[in-house]
Amino acid sequence: MSRTAIAASGHSSDPGRTIFPSWLKASGRTLASFAVTLLGLAALTFFIGRLLPLDPVVAVLGDNVTQEAYQAMYKQLGLDQPLYVQFGRYIWGVLHLDFGMALTTGKPVMADIARVFPATIELASVAIVIGTSLGIPLGVLSAMYRGSWLDQIVRVVGLIGYSAPNFWLGLMGLVLFYATLGWVGGPGRIDFTYEFDLEPVTGFLLIDSLLAGNWEMFGNAVSHIILPASILAFSSLAYISRMTRSFMMEQLSQEYVVTARVKGLSWARTVWGHAFRNIAVQVVTVVALSYAFLLEGAVLTETVFAWPGFGRYLTNALLAGDMNAVVGCTLLVGVIFVTLNLLCDLLYRVFDPRTR
């Protein structure tokens, strides 16, 4: 609630109309709507949590309990309170990062998420590096050589990236690159032999193994992450290259491009030196959004690759009907999504003078 108050005061600072520049006021409004959206996210997840057809008390205690134990747990879970009190408690818990206990692991949901999240972040980060480093040049090149064979190939690859179920690509990739060719490590983050050798420092295996100076282990971790990350990267590559292409095409039809060419600048110099600068902010926005979408892709990819991350934790919680964990995970994804959107929005305002 405190966040709402701060953001709202930023928004309603009308006496400062003349003092604050317009972009600051716009940012204040964005922050206010951010706060309202967060509250809405909490309300929606609360509602989803209450939809459960299963009796929550039975979910915790099992179905052969005494009446007294049932009543005690009913009270302890706050189910005897009116709905708005329950919602208030829920919000209070969320603000303190308390989502209750996970039934599947018996630990607080937040502790579970903190434990599994680094694995997902590591996977998504490697994926976004692959997707961006290939997607942006491909998008720019296909805009530069519109209609050429390169453009056609990028288009087809993009279409497949949009259309292919990534869990299927993962399975097929395992068959081809792991079982048949033996180029990559199998499912999981690392071979079993290394599993207990490492003292976790950051939780990111790639970084931890480097910190420990254990190159063998680093190589093993790379061989495990490369396939799932590439498959995740495929869909973001499709998205990034498609958007980059259309941004670039728009720029290339502008008059300043013609002017630069008439002045004698080479095609490559015009594109990379002039046009690309104008789309840079837009491209960064797209990359940030596709990073958020990687979290979605991770749910299925992690299941296929037995990757001990956030997606697999969510899936297990779903199958076990562990609503505390499901609600916690869903809310977290929503918050990350909204935050990334907000950052993009602010980025636009700060770096793109055209939006002022």
Next chain:
Amino acid sequence: MAPQPIDQAGAQGLKAWLAAPVPSSPFQARMQQLSLKWWRLKANPAALFGLAIIVLIALTALFAPLIATHDIYAQDLTMRLQRPSAAHWFGTDELGRDIFSRLVFGARITLYIALLTAVIAAPLGLIVGTTSGYLGGWVDTVLMRIVDIFLAFPSLVLALAFVAALGPGIDHAIIAIALAAWPPIARLARAETLSIRKSDYIAAVRLQGASPLRIILGHVVPMCIPSVVVRITLNMASIILTAAGLGFLGLGAQPPSPEWGAMLASGREFILTNGWIAGIPGLAILVTSLAFNLFGDGLRDILDPRHG
């Protein structure tokens, strides 16, 4: 909506009727517009290819009992994990069921999910979007805030959460996917409405005393339909992928249903020895969603030239 194939003389008459410079009835004008669009679609081979695949899948689904070669539930453990052969075109699965027949019936489930989701999500999005855009003010603020909240979740994660709450099953999966699919449509319809409501014809209708409800339903909604159709066609691909993903996780269609995602999941155990059990349903999902993407792209170029 292609012109019906008719004999030569009739074709001449029909051609002339469609090419008449001044249509004599609203029906003729509409048909002329349609045939124009069909001509433009014919010039786009990728979109036509997509449409052909969609029609093929729809026919497969329609005539599934005639096409299937085996009973899709009949288990025959002596015939389990057979390679593709003349008797079993795509081989058999771990319970000896014919994969080709299951794939054919699976097309029904996939199209059922995709169509029902579209039928729920499109009108919902359309009504919310046009109402919000036309009425404006606090109605707009509240409705768009709700849309924003739904949009804050990736659709698969939101669908997963709803399925977790409702319980697994194909109907629950459809509700969950539809609940995740309507907000972008509402956004789109609102944007369209904002530009439509300023037009002169809306002002004219309002001066004649039409109620907001009548204006929205009779004069705004029809104008938004083309872009919503494009959007929902392009969304079909992601709806199909989400449904398959739910089936794969065991939260959508339940075994022994021949849903493609569920088939893929059951083949996962045998992926290293009998890759085709999972490979073939996955290929079917890929081809179907590719077809909707190709067709949707083409449709967008025709119906919505601004974004082309």
